[in-house]
Amino acid sequence: MKILAIIGSPKSNGNTYRTVNQIERELNEKNDEIEFEYIQLSRIRLEPCKGCYVCIERGEEKCPLKDDRDSLEIKMKQADAVIFATPVYTYNVSWIMKNFLDRFAYRCHRPDFHEKKAMIVVSTGAVGLSFVASYLSFMLGTMGFITCAKVGVTFAPPHEKNEKKLKKETNKLIRQTEVFYKKLIDTKPVKPSFLKLLAFKMQQKAFSSAPQDLADFKFWKDKGWLQKKEDYYYKVHVGKVNKIIVSLISKFIA
Numbered sequence: 315m316k317i318l319a320i321i322g323s324p325k326s327n328g329n330t331y332r333t334v335n336q337i338e339r340e341l342n343e344k345n346d347e348i349e350f351e352y353i354q355l356s357r358i359r360l361e362p363c364k365g366c367y368v369c370i371e372r373g374e375e376k377c378p379l380k381d382d383r384d385s386l387e388i389k390m391k392q393a394d395a396v397i398f399a400t401p402v403y404t405y406n407v408s409w410i411m412k413n414f415l416d417r418f419a420y421r422c423h424r425p426d427f428h429e430k431k432a433m434i435v436v437s438t439g440a441v442g443l444s445f446v447a448s449y450l451s452f453m454l455g456t457m458g459f460i461t462c463a464k465v466g467v468t469f470a471p472p473h474e475k476n477e478k479k480l481k482k483e484t485n486k487l488i489r490q491t492e493v494f495y496k497k498l499i500d501t502k503p504v505k506p507s508f509l510k511l512l513a514f515k516m517q518q519k520a521f522s523s524a525p526q527d528l529a530d531f532k533f534w535k536d537k538g539w540l541q542k543k544e545d546y547y548y549k550v551h552v553g554k555v556n557k558i559i560v561s562l563i564s565k566f567i568a
């Protein structure tokens with residue numbers, strides 16, 4: 315099993331990296347065949363997004379920035395699961411992680427990481443854990459990733475450190491690593507939530523009437539997702555009641 319850990323901290327040996335390192339050790343104790351690869355976003359070539367819209371309108375291959383983005387996408391696809399880790403900087407993800415999301419924004423329109431399991435890791439000094447973890451999980455969800463576990467770790471300044479707090483943080487990390495591992499070895503297809511089913515139908519409607527030379531239209535058509543009978547990105551049982559409600563709501567919103 316291959317896990318790719320994407321570290322979005324400018325510090326290559328900072329709190330965020332060390333937290334993921336501890337997760338690696340925990341996972342290896344459960345299964346020593348798990349292979350880990352780290353990508354430090356601060357160390358690869360991922361130029362700042364220029365906001366030109368070329369990737370979204372004409373296709374990601376037309377992006378004027380020539381750097382490590384494509385090889386990063388290949389690595390994410392080849393991994394069995396991806397850990398996304400960021401520190402909280404000014405109540406948000408780090409700028410490096412935000413740039414990563416911007417550079418892969420075309421995947422929010424053309425999701426291609428379906429059934430790929432993810433773990434979200436956030437480190438902070440005091441606040442922002444759940445806000446940042448939810449934001450990151452939501453954005454990755456639009457690209458197809460399934461968040462199996464989220465863990466936020468608080469690193470108190472040295473004068474506030476105490477054993478009890480440290481133990482609490484470590485226990486949290488161990489629990490969430492356990493949750494992640496159980497989902498990793500579970501091979502049953504993950505059932506999408508109602509909101510995800512609705513998001514699929516809404517996008518299906520939007521892209522069906524999009525200009526035919528738009529990259530999104532071509533991608534959705536090639537995947538066969540523009541056919542009305544399709545309920546989701548991959549084959550999964552969608553109950554009749556869910557089907558009817560999703561169809562009604564998407565018609566109403568459209």
Ligand SMILES: Cc1cc2nc3c(=O)[nH]c(=O)nc-3n(C[C@H](O)[C@H](O)[C@H](O)COP(=O)(O)O)c2cc1C
Nearest residue numbers: 323328329330401402403404405437438439440441
């Ligand atoms: C520029 C900057 C902004 C930060 N903003 C926040 C913040 O909004 N809330 C908070 O609780 N901690 C904040 N912190 C503290 C970091 O979240 C915390 O130290 C984190 O563990 C750092 O991870 P790193 O060592 O991987 O960079 C900030 C730190 C920096 C350098």
